[in-house]
Amino acid sequence: MITPFFSAVSVVVMRELIKFVRERGKLLSMIARPLLWLFLVGSGMTRMVSSDMGMPYIQFIFPGIVGMTVLFSSIFSSISIIWDKEFGFMKEMLVAPVPRSAIVVGKALSGTAVSTVQALIILLVHPFIGLDLSLGQAVGILLLSALLAFCLSSLGILIATFYESFESFSVIMNFIVMPMFFLSGAMYPVRLLPDAVAMLSKLNPLTYGVDALKHLSFRQPHTTVFDFTLMLDLSVLVICSFVFVIIGALAFERRK
Amino acid sequence: MAIISVENLSRAFARTKAVDTVSFSVDAESIFGFLGPNGAGKTTTINILCTLLAPTEGRASIDGQDCVHDAASVRERIGIVFQDNTLDKELSAYENLWFHAKLYRVPRDERKIRVEEALVFAGLIDRRNDPVKRFSGGMKRRLEVARAIVHQPKVLFLDEPTIGLDPQSRSSLWEFIGQLPKTRGVTIFMTTHYLDEAEICDRIAIIDHGRIIAEGTPDELKKLVGGDVIYLKTTNNTAAIQMLHDSLELHAEEREAEIFISTSRGDACIPKLIGALADSVVSVRLQRPTLNDVFLKLTGRAMREEPVSGSDTVREAVRSYRKRFERGK
Numbered sequence: 001m002i003t004p005f006f007s008a009v010s011v012v013v014m015r016e017l018i019k020f021v022r023e024r025g026k027l028l029s030m031i032a033r034p035l036l037w038l039f040l041v042g043s044g045m046t047r048m049v050s051s052d053m054g055m056p057y058i059q060f061i062f063p064g065i066v067g068m069t070v071l072f073s074s075i076f077s078s079i080s081i082i083w084d085k086e087f088g089f090m091k092e093m094l095v096a097p098v099p100r101s102a103i104v105v106g107k108a109l110s111g112t113a114v115s116t117v118q119a120l121i122i123l124l125v126h127p128f129i130g131l132d133l134s135l136g137q138a139v140g141i142l143l144l145s146a147l148l149a150f151c152l153s154s155l156g157i158l159i160a161t162f163y164e165s166f167e168s169f170s171v172i173m174n175f176i177v178m179p180m181f182f183l184s185g186a187m188y189p190v191r192l193l194p195d196a197v198a199m200l201s202k203l204n205p206l207t208y209g210v211d212a213l214k215h216l217s218f219r220q221p222h223t224t225v226f227d228f229t230l231m232l233d234l235s236v237l238v239i240c241s242f243v244f245v246i247i248g249a250l251a252f253e254r255r256k
Numbered sequence: 257m258a259i260i261s262v263e264n265l266s267r268a269f270a271r272t273k274a275v276d277t278v279s280f281s282v283d284a285e286s287i288f289g290f291l292g293p294n295g296a297g298k299t300t301t302i303n304i305l306c307t308l309l310a311p312t313e314g315r316a317s318i319d320g321q322d323c324v325h326d327a328a329s330v331r332e333r334i335g336i337v338f339q340d341n342t343l344d345k346e347l348s349a350y351e352n353l354w355f356h357a358k359l360y361r362v363p364r365d366e367r368k369i370r371v372e373e374a375l376v377f378a379g380l381i382d383r384r385n386d387p388v389k390r391f392s393g394g395m396k397r398r399l400e401v402a403r404a405i406v407h408q409p410k411v412l413f414l415d416e417p418t419i420g421l422d423p424q425s426r427s428s429l430w431e432f433i434g435q436l437p438k439t440r441g442v443t444i445f446m447t448t449h450y451l452d453e454a455e456i457c458d459r460i461a462i463i464d465h466g467r468i469i470a471e472g473t474p475d476e477l478k479k480l481v482g483g484d485v486i487y488l489k490t491t492n493n494t495a496a497i498q499m500l501h502d503s504l505e506l507h508a509e510e511r512e513a514e515i516f517i518s519t520s521r522g523d524a525c526i527p528k529l530i531g532a533l534a535d536s537v538v539s540v541r542l543q544r545p546t547l548n549d550v551f552l553k554l555t556g557r558a559m560r561e562e563p564v565s566g567s568d569t570v571r572e573a574v575r576s577y578r579k580r581f582e583r584g585k
Binding site: 007014087088095098 | 358
């Protein structure tokens, strides 16, 4: 049982990575979105928002932009399951003598790898916004991005199992991904949100990811910018990862 | 010896029974054809045999392994070419086969040899590093068949393998598939709604509305329709008809300047005709009943190609849109 599982996981991961390396155009467009948000929205808002948070707005949103990068690339990566269903390759996997949960774990791991690479690219622009990160902080941010990516990729797979065709793509974008981003505290602290909206924020796993990224990005204890403790953030992410990947695997094992 | 055996298999979707108490068995190293119009239950049966779908009733087994309870061992023993293409078009031919070999746990040291051998077999070794999206329809199909045999399955399922191919690719694909039972010891289970393609099968089951309505060798099925038809041209048709009636006791009649004779064994009858009529024969034509005649006789409907379904058109549109989008980038 162990060998078929891991060989299938490695097939899924290798396939995704080969495609990721080949489709450089796609990588560029994936990287463009967070950069546009960071530099256009960030620099515009810096002039407007009073900086009583102890830092310019463009620096405040940096962890949120890393979170955004991970969110989009993880969800996109796992939603490729829907493309696979639509364009047939999934059937090749489903009739192979391998446990189906291997497909889920493989997709989650490849989503993690792809997202972490993109988070690294975004991380490299931090000097341009005047943010000073130590090597330790950078490594911490990357590791955290990987954890967040695994959590969100698993969530993406879970979402993808409920959809059969590509038409659902815009539904997922507009009703799941964008609200998750806006509710995450990436652009404004969750504390400032009205109670009802703040409630929704607390149900959003990305909120904890962004908060943890803030803890790692800002060295001095800026008590005003954090919403939760780092310990709580990490616990929520780890628990969500397990729950999502297990439910995703179970949903996938269930016979049609 | 039967390698596939199916007993009273049924599968219902909502209110309709897609497969209705179907039983048959397939001998090892033979070609078995499942023939019927679209929506007759062919793909549902294949999906059950491939462990993708659980039957509502009855049982199916492959090489002694139950398709429901021993799904994993069934999967190891079969190779499948689905109706829709399931290759990864972004990957090369070699990569598609290599991943397949790894999924089916072909030992590492054998993997490269087997993949290359399959590519040679499919006549695609020179294109092994090209991405599959640059392949023609016929090449993709050959590659899919090659992929399905990389792990040396005992049974190969082909679901409408030639759908959407031009006549030339179709015949070259059949030539390629037809040699598999002998050269590889593979049993082939195929579905088709092209009647002429079913001729290559050792045995055929005709399925309509989820039920098997006839089963046998192509020749046996054709005998259900009745005899062969011989068309004869002579220098003097009236005299010839009289002569056939007198000396061979055959009933013959003239139709559009040809003599029309219906007989149970046309091939054996022709020498007698020529012997009796000697030099007056200008031409002889033997027409055997086709499987279409069989289907017509059994169901009262002709089996013809049906228009492409709505979802296929949508899918095709998306594919071409994606292609354009990818090129445009």
